[in-house]
Amino acid sequence: MSPRFLIDAQLPPALAEPFRHAGCEAFHVADIGLLAATDRQIWQAAIDQSAALVTKDRDFLMIRAASNNGPTVVWIRSPRTNGRWVSQVLNPMRYVLLTRT
Template sequence: MRFLVDAQLPTAVARWISSRGHDAVHVSDLHLQDASDSVIWDLALRESAVIVSKDQDFADRRSRVKMGPQVVWIRIRNSRKAALLARLAEIFTEVEESLLAGETIITAR
């Protein structure tokens, strides 16, 4: 799977997802850290990438349209990078399964 990690999350999230065998890039790797949600959305569509974000706007937008990128909405409270990655490690298999099953919005808590 391909993942596009939004600016509210650390670049370490993209690296961690890549370590699981996926193609993952952080928006800052593409010099898009200040890009609008629409730019990120359109890029995810073109690249067939899953958006990973803490931004509720992506989940809301995806819920209103028939077609669009899948969205992993990170609802893990603000924490240190190590704690965030540890929580992702606990839940990511379920996230992957949900994406493979075709779910459009996956809420990660």
């Protein structure tokens, strides 16, 4: 099973592509009808999909800190969130991502 990632609404849907190219499963909240969802709904979707949540929203860090369970949160702090930037970050980690499942 490949690592799974759910991309939050503040990030572009195209951001899922570099994750897919790295051999992961990735989808944007818009792909599953949650573009206008609350943080709690997105949180639950990540749990239901067994996906790590990729976000720029600090609120998810607070939710995770207050929870005993929940998805991994990948908090992106860089203002650059295009596919090329993500590819540059993911490519060196590809082996780790694909062997830790």
